[in-house]
Amino acid sequence: QVQLVQSGAxxxxxxxxxxxxxxxxxxxxxxxxxxxxxxxxxxxxxWMGWINPNHNRGDTINAxxxxxxxxxxxxxxxxxAYMELSxxxxxxxxxxxxxxxxxxxxxxxxxxFDLWGQGTMVTVSS
Amino acid sequence: SxxxxxxxxxxxxxxxxxxITCGGKNIEYKNVHWYQQRPxxxxxxxIFRDSTRPSGIPERFSGSNSGNTATLxxxxxxxxxxxxxxxxxxxxxxxxxxxxxxxxxxx
Numbered sequence: 001q002v003q004l005v006q007s008g009a010x011x012x013x014x015x016x017x018x019x020x021x022x023x024x025x026x027x028x029x030x031x032x033x034x035x036x037x038x039x040x041x042x043x044x045x046x047w048m049g050w051i052n053p054n055h056n057r058g059d060t061i062n063a064x065x066x067x068x069x070x071x072x073x074x075x076x077x078x079x080x081a082y083m084e085l086s087x088x089x090x091x092x093x094x095x096x097x098x099x100x101x102x103x104x105x106x107x108x109x110x111x112x113f114d115l116w117g118q119g120t121m122v123t124v125s126s
Numbered sequence: 127s128x129x130x131x132x133x134x135x136x137x138x139x140x141x142x143x144x145x146i147t148c149g150g151k152n153i154e155y156k157n158v159h160w161y162q163q164r165p166x167x168x169x170x171x172x173i174f175r176d177s178t179r180p181s182g183i184p185e186r187f188s189g190s191n192s193g194n195t196a197t198l199x200x201x202x203x204x205x206x207x208x209x210x211x212x213x214x215x216x217x218x219x220x221x222x223x224x225x226x227x228x229x230x231x232x233x
Contacts, residue, residue, distance in 0.1 A: 047222035112159035116168040
């Protein structure tokens with residue numbers, strides 16, 4: 001079964017960091033880009049960045065808003081992508097999703113997101 | 127930065143046709159993708175590259191893109207179509223851009 005399974009909910013204090021995992025199965029993990037998207041309660045979707053899981057690259061691009069605070073990594077041995085967000089604030093409270101791009105990592109023309117994880121709720125509260 | 131504008135709410139009578147718009151400057155030159163998000167669930171891709179349906183998406187869902195407006199059309203609307211719908215494009219300066227989302231209500 002083709003799916004992305006994310007780690008469980010987290011509660012963090014302001015200033016802390018959180019690391020969310022996204023395990024891929026049913027397809028070749030290194031063949032497709034992985035994106036991270038978040039959604040604050042009652043709000044829309046906000047793109048955070050992408051990672052190329054390919055063995056020889058692991059390149060990342062982050063939205064300007066998150067530069068310096070977000071780190072995207074991957075472990076190809078276990079087909080898992082990670083998103084770590086640091087210096088957490090209350091307005092980082094959101095559901096965080098990983099999503100697969102339709103584009104293979106052999107191309108640089110990214111497209112749409114055809115497979116999503118179930119989401120991970122991150123709550124930042126003192 | 128590139129911006130996408132969607133109406134907050136669209137209502138449609140059961141069995142009729144709903145049209146959800148996504149406005150952006152010269153959007154016709156971009157590939158527009160559409161996602162459906164039911165309450166408490168992850169988004170689902172329903173249209174990519176303006177008008178292509180992924181496998182498993184009903185033919186009732188269609189898309190178009192012209193000028194400054196892209197449109198998601200849902201024919202013969204059902205109660206199960208009630209959801210939030212988001213458009214999305216890629217932009218050279220801001221990378222991925224999402225519209226603010228439209229809540230579809232089926233009356």
